[in-house]
Amino acid sequence: MICIDFYDKETNMDKNQQTPKTNLLKKILHIYSKTLKIILRNILYLIAGQVILMGIAYFLLFPFINMIIDDTLRLTGYSYITAGNLFRFLVHPITILMLLLLFIVIGIFLTLDILFLITFFSLTEREQKLKVVMLAKLTIYRLFYCIKKGRMTALFTSWVLTVISSVPFLMFAVWRFRNFKYYMEETPSRYLFFGVFVLAIGMLLFLYFIGPYYYHSLLTERNGLLTVSRKDIRPHERRNLLISIGGWNTLLAAFLFLIYMFTMAMTAVLVSGFSDRLEATSTFIEVYDRMSVYLALVIFVFGITSNMALISYTFHRHRKLKINGHEEAEDFFKPAYSYKKIIYFLIITLFTINVYYFYQVVHNGSAFDYMNLQDVKVTSHRGYSHSVPENTLMAVTKAIAEKADYVEVDIRVTKDGELVLLHDPSLKRTTGYNKFIWEVPYEKVSQLDAGSWFGEEFAGTKIPTLKELFELAKGQVKINMDLKYRNDSEDLAKKVVALMKEYDMEKQCVITSTSIHCLKQVKEEDSDIRTGLITYGIYGGIIKNKAIDFFSMKASLVIKNTVNEAHKNGREVHVWTVNTKSEIERLKRIGVDNIITDNPAYVVKVLKNNESDKFLTTLLKIIKD
Structure with a gap:
């Protein structure tokens, strides 16, 4: 018969001198x-x-x-x-x-x-x-x-x-x-x-x-x-x-919690030297999130290893079974x-x-x-339009540096069929050239200055092609491409999907448009590409349309019922364009999935304020004091 006995010679004590609880505690500590x-x-x-x-x-x-x-x-x-x-x-x-x-x-x-x-x-x-x-x-x-x-x-x-x-x-x-x-x-x-x-x-x-x-x-x-x-x-x-x-798992939890707190405290010490509080917070948030994932893996391995050690030892304690x-x-x-x-x-x-x-x-x-599980993502609007000329490689680089989850850009077609980043149908606002984009060949577009209108320090900034965007962003940040559909003759959807496949960007990109017809064309080319309808409201049978994976809506028109209805039907809700603290907090409370903003660093700070920023602030105060 196999028998487990927690009493062994090494802990043999006079039972008259100890209470059962004391004896049990000593035995358990001996096992540990x-x-x-x-x-x-x-x-x-x-x-x-x-x-x-x-x-x-x-x-x-x-x-x-x-x-x-x-x-x-x-x-x-x-x-x-x-x-x-x-x-x-x-x-x-x-x-x-x-x-x-x-x-x-x-x-x-x-x-x-x-x-x-x-x-x-x-x-x-x-x-x-x-x-x-x-x-x-x-x-x-x-x-x-x-x-x-x-x-x-x-x-x-x-x-x-x-x-x-x-x-x-x-x-x-x-x-x-x-x-x-x-x-x-x-x-x-x-x-x-x-x-x-x-x-x-x-x-x-x-x-x-x-x-x-x-x-x-x-x-x-x-x-x-x-x-x-x-x-x-x-x-x-x-x-x-x-x-x-x-008891073993309680001690493990306490020990691992101390390791976690020490790691986070050291991170706070390192970022406390940053003069810019926003930069310090953003850096801490990034490290905080990444370290949590690695620590979770360490905790899992440590837990199963130590528990199996305890179970194996107690099994072998009085067994000489081979x-x-x-x-x-x-x-x-x-x-x-x-x-x-x-x-x-x-x-x-x-x-x-x-x-x-x-x-x-x-x-x-x-x-x-x-599988979005209610972790609100942040999309940088038109690259990083808060402080850099919109829809430029410089704006995308800035969005990457500011840790945006997505960068949103607008895609149009030139006269000779080149895919470029441009929001307006006309080139006038951003370049001063009073022509529609489909009237101008790319050779001319590439010579235009798309930065001076925003500030003299950005003079000479060019309108990039979608190829240049992919080369810059591949493996760096997810991309939300707003296809400015005009007519079927441009083959906009077909060209974009083909380029995505050429650069292996199918899972790094999502496609949005105000045209359901355009989204259907995307799905016909590749049904696995995620697509979103830009709309002011969700109505009728549109919510079950198979060409739509999510809705991109004006933030002020989105309420809790809108989000609930979309979620019940397996659709995400992205909202634009959000730049104020009160609106960010409201949208987070009602459960939107993605916030499109001109200033992603600020939105990230507000979203994380209840967790990371408070922790960082407390640690920084302790360090400075």
């Missing part, structure tokens, strides 16, 4: 101390192994998830997921099938990580000399063995163990990331309470019927799969184990030796394909960008 020693004993191997696994996730798993999400959105006919249409999206048969696929694929990866940690800590606990090749072979062999033996129970167990081990990560995500906050705010409290209640009951049932020692017992092949927790662990020992895990499998692992890989070249070729090919796909996602935008 031993767990830390196991983690530190071969720390370099542990870090290397987790880095390799996270690299697999980064280059193979995440691109695959992106692809599945992208395909699911396309096959279900949704271009945008919100709280309003989330339920309908989730119950769609295609979505259910895709989620099941993701459950299996992600579950396999989580199982691989958990079994690596169990194998690593098992060998470390027995103070065996680690051999990298054998560690890898044992992990992979056990992965196939456990999935074959446990099937869906094994994958379910991996998910639950990951959730239990990720308590610090979940706390950080709910506190730090606006996406989690948004869904918690938008979800009725009774549903949220019910969801948390069901999750808690599910965790307790798992711990009672299967238990955290599932994989350990499965690998020892003792007493079947579901009897270890119920028959071999006495009630008070099961309680002590739960207390140990709870979880070897060395011979089985060698036998498992023997048939593959004669096919080494083929296997290596397949691995390298698969890796290359996924790296290429990942590069495309990073370079051109991610499928996750389609």
Whole structure:
């Protein structure tokens, strides 16, 4: 019989001299101390192994998830997921099938990580000399063995163990990331309470019927799969184990929070030397957001590693059971030796394909960008028209420097068919040349001065082509192209889409127009390109028009009901042109998705004021004092 006993010789004390609570506390602290020693004993191997696994996730798993999400959105006919249409999206048969696929694929990866940690800590606990090749072979062999033996129970167990081990990560995500906050705010409290209640009951049932020692017992092949927790662990020992895990995660959360605060404080120290407060705030916000993502990954890895160390130590504490499998692992890989070249070729090919796909996602935008979860994006109007001549490369460069999410430009066609950046039909306002753009060949357009009207310091600024814009902005900032449709003879939509494909900009750009006909032409060329209708209102059946993925509306005409209706039908709401604090705050409250402004740095500051700016201000005051 396998039995867990939290009482060992190293903590043997006179029970008459201690209260049960004191004795339990000392035992748990002793377990924590031993767990830390196991983690530190071969720390370099542990870090290397987790880095390799996270690299697999980064280059193979995440691109695959992106692809599945992208395909699911396309096959279900949704271009945008919100709280309003989330339920309908989730119950769609295609979505259910895709989620099941993701459950299996992600579950396999989580199982691989958990079994690596169990194998690593098992060998470390027995103070065996680690051999990298054998560690890898044992992990992979056990992965196939456990999935074959446990099937869906094994994958379910991996998910639950990951959730239990990720308590610090979940706390950080709910506190730090606006996406989690948004869904918690938008979800009725009774549903949220019910969801948390069901999750808690599910965790307790798992711990009672299967238990955290599932994989350990499965690998020892003792007493079947579901009897270890119920028959071999006495009630008070099961309680002590739960207390140990709870206390361990509380300490982890506190430790990781201190690391997070220290990192942010150091960032604040670095930006406190900036003389321009707006520049300091913008820089801090950028670092704050990026560091939060990296810290979230570190917290997740740290959480699952340390929890599996604790669980493995408590399992092995009074067990001298050998979880070897060395011979089985060698036998498992023997048939593959004669096919080494083929296997290596397949691995390298698969890796290359996924790296290429990942590069495309990073370079051109991610499928996750389609799933706007109420993080308001900021678009810089006509490049950066607040302080630089509009629709120029200089304006786009300024928008990139000011950390705008999108840059909005206007596209027109010259007499000889060149695509250029220009808002007005006439060249007169920005160049002084009193001709319509379609009456002038590009050679003449390229000689005009489009900067002097804005200020003498900008004299000589040229009207750029769309090609020049793509060359500048590729991989730097997303682009919102307002197509100034005039007639079909110009082939505006066809030319723009062709150029997007030439520069691989399909996912880095969105296209807007006041003409639904123009948007339909875009969709005919490439249905995956996101399109938006510039309008003063949403009316009739237009909200379900398949040629429209979002609406670009005058800000003063947008109310909460407008946003709700658009979101329920899977459409975003972009608003223009917003430059005042009160209007920015109002639009944020009613849940718009994108704010188009002449001054993106100011809008970013206002949007983040409740979180980052207050944190930065407090830190700067402390530093200066």
